[in-house]
Amino acid sequence: MRLLEKLRLRYSEMTEGEKLIYNLMTKNVKEFSLKPIGAVAEELQISKTTLMRFAKSSGFNGYAEFKQALQEEELLDSSPAVKLKKFMNNHVILTAEKIRQQEIENIHHTFQNLNKEDFDRIVDTILSTNSIRTMGWGISSYAAEVLTLRLKLIGLKCETLQRRTATLVEEVSRLAPSALFITFEFRPYMYEVLDAVRLAKSRNMTLVLVTDTPQCPLIEFVDYIFYCETETEFFGNSLIGPLFWVNLLTSEVIYRMKDNIMDTLERQQEILTNLRYYIP
Template sequence: MNVLLQIQQNIQSYTAGEQKIANYIIENPEKLLPMSVHELAGRLDVSSATLVRFSKMLGLKGFTELKQRVSAALTTISSTESLKEVEKGDSVEDIKKKVSLRMNHMVEQVNKVLANEQVEQAAQLIRNAENVFTFGLGASSLAAQDISQKFSRIGKHCLVNTDITLMATSMTLLKESACLIAISNSGETAEVVKLSSLAESLGIPVIGITGQLKSKVAAKAQVVLMPSSGESIPMRTAATMSLMAQLYVVDILFYNYVANNFEDSMSGIQQTKNIEI
């Protein structure tokens, strides 16, 4: 995980004192490396304990590990310009560097928070279901469509629609042996919460794909798959990375299902591949 990008992406949520430390690290990562905690504390007019707390806030053991992570991060970027948001006048090469850095960071974040057992449980719920409902709005609707497209190709009966009324009707009529995959990055999208509540009342198990474990969608779900883009503040690339995180989780879920149901899945793929229209 690129600690410089982690700091950059979360800087707006920091306190004034924390932002002071963060800005110095981002703007002077090379100068940080030879410094002791006492030297940096004197430079920034903060206490050594404040620097240690800042390091621990990032999930690190202390200031020494922070310097180690900064050093490692510097080997993955050509310059600290890559840490910045896409800006007016950026060249294609600039954009490629910025987006690829965030993509790699997103994959590391998802791998860190996505629990293997939850993926396996979700795949089993889909295996047991005759009807797989998948629902999301906005960018999450693209992830819902991706689920439907992938699982339909291997013979699962998937229903996807952005019309909540039609989805509710279908779920009510086809509630036997069904499951709902509810997708919301915030976990608070009203329509997704309503459909999850309906599923709960109908006895339909819910698989939640959400970036927030303490959310209404997560509370309704039997299984929660956590995509984490590493983008915790509103930014131009944040929506893109959130969607990419969802699609990455969908891929992991799908391939886990295929791996555990290999012959049936390959048979379905072959049959759909040979369709002639």
């Protein structure tokens, strides 16, 4: 039996504090599983001790173990096959409005999870380094490529590592230790991406991870972590949340560069208005 189902069955036996925890958790399991214990306690106006007692009464040794089990269950529920079965079993009618609302929530939760201090540090690093590399695999690679394109358009040196004539590990081995290395990794997580990030860590690069859950195995190797919501009705991941994060980052970069970037933008405008290349 799944954890949430077990908790639901004993709802009538819960204390008022435990019911508050359960109700908040079931509103958005993934968002709840991302929050630190202190943030949950503050939101519910209860003590951390109440949360720890809740975890132990649910059969766990502590809150950290309970939270990990919740994250693993949420990870299992994210596969396209499970999503479609759940959708069909619940006889849900799919509408454009439902999809629109889901994408709005993806943007909202991505913004809510944003660590403002770390975000500012990454912007500062982008503006001060002369070597930026992005990486991703599968659908994650599209977000990496969009970030690279945006940064190159404003005159910054950025390239996306791709698995073409060499593995990702080989590509990382050629990078200078001074590189800022931004990896996008959404479920399902890839061993080759993990190995590449592990190598980058051993070479003392500044590592940024953009991912969807705390279960991502790359987390222990990176310096900065940003969580993007990627929920969809059927597919494995939506890119709306990650692309919002890319837009947020590059907009902040260009804003801080505004006094020094006009020449670059004007040169781009000359190309965009050249009738040899673009149709008016």
